Amino acid sequence: MEKLNRQTANITTSYPERIIQFGEGNFLRAFIDWIVYNMNQKADFNSSVVVVQPLPNGMIDMLNDQDGLYHVNLQGLSKGETVNSIELIDVISRSMNPYTQFDEYLKLAEQPEIRFVVSNTTEAGIAFDDTCKLDDAPASSYPGKLTQLLFHRFKTFNGAADKGLIIFPCELIFHNGTELKKTINQYIELWELGADFQHWFDTACGVYSTLVDRIVPGYPRETINEILERIQLEDKLVVQAEIFHLLVIEAPKSVAKEFPADKAGLNVLFVPDEKPYHERKVTLLNGPHTVLAPVAYLSGLNIVKESLRDDVISKFVYMVMYKELIATLDLPKKELMKFAEDVLERFNNPFVHHMVTSIMLNSFPKYKTRDLPGLKKYLERKGTLPVGLVLGLAAIITYYKGGKRGNTEIVPNDDKAIVDLLKILWSINDFDVIAKGVLAAEFIWGENLNEIPGLTEKLSFYLKLIDEFGMKEAVRSIVSKRYNLSVKMDFELPKFEL
16 A cells, blocks of 8 residues: 555645644644635635644654645534545645754744644643743744744744734633733743834734634544555544534634635634633533543543443543533523533544543643633532542542553653652652642642642542542442432433444
8 A cells, every 4th residue: 555645645736835833733633724624625715734843752754754644534423414534634735843943943934925823732832931032942832932933024024014923722721812922922021022023913913712622532543444445545644533623713804704714614603702612612521521531541441432331430421511510601501401412422423432541631731721610610609519520630640640550551641740740649658648739739720729628638538439449439439429320310311322
């Protein structure tokens, strides 16, 4: 079988480089690049993407080896019809590593047709690092790299107003555009880049908050042979995703005109306020995902949909969504129930093998943004802690202990400081100390969570429960005793075909 590249795939069309993309991972390739592909095909968007690897190590060599080409495999149900499509995405023109190609990276700013910047550097990516310097090659943080690029563009075009950039951060942070802009302003001040550049950035550039929604399991290991048989080319970067997609952008109509997703029939909304969409999605989709992943994995399950077909873990998911998280939102209950049912149907997509380990990258920052607000709101409204969300945090902490699950080595993937802290705390082997130490880590949470009434004691209790009886028995104890779910539920569970 021949290797996928532009010659073997007979791709002769090329588009002007108009988009810089920070991040080469599965999500952006199955979401933003797929959207660009569809706009090229259906709305004459006529744009290609230059990928910038945000970290020293990544996948750009694999992308370049395939001339930026890869296939997206969309699977699921659409209006009752089964869909299992494969599309060849041809919008990535090239990929670069700014740690080894810094001069080439800066030259992107000199290309007059560049208009957009998109990114997905995880929740931890939009952060200010005051050790970054303007002459670093490159700055270590994503906002630092972007500020270097913007400043070089400002100087190249003498502050021309029509050479500003439209920036869409796709990190799952509420008001991610506001946060990214604030961080860039911090670098402008730290590096003393001047009032003229500040004015150009404020008036010629736009940093717009977004909400992104598509479940992307990634490389389809279980079905890759069937896919390769269909495409008849060797593609090492096939990415699998669900059919559903939603991109909400808080931006004016003038920006929407430049990004013609509506003409391509895509589910991309330009709105005056993305907050209602954000809260609903982060709370009822990402929130359950974040606590489900370690609970399922430590219960011996590997795939999200397996969790909804397990008698015990499914009740944990339902409890967290229907009994805890829905109670923290202010939208009409009927609307929230419908959205929750749709989410569970997406979790149960029979085609998608979404590995729970892929969800556990940077679990602590994810819990902070996705579940901690719900925990606080639930306590405020109910006067008690949501046991499912606390147990979920205990499961994350237990997963970060490392060790083995069966014959498989558990290797947490997070910020080194977080991994090191957990290693130290677990070496003490005192559940009270572990709970207090994690909750006191202000570099993770931005505050001391030991101040939340009852949280330290309950977290310590669940850590001990998991340690003594195992994850699944710990879950069984709370879903049967706390809410009596094993006997009777006061809401109807979604009916799934097993």
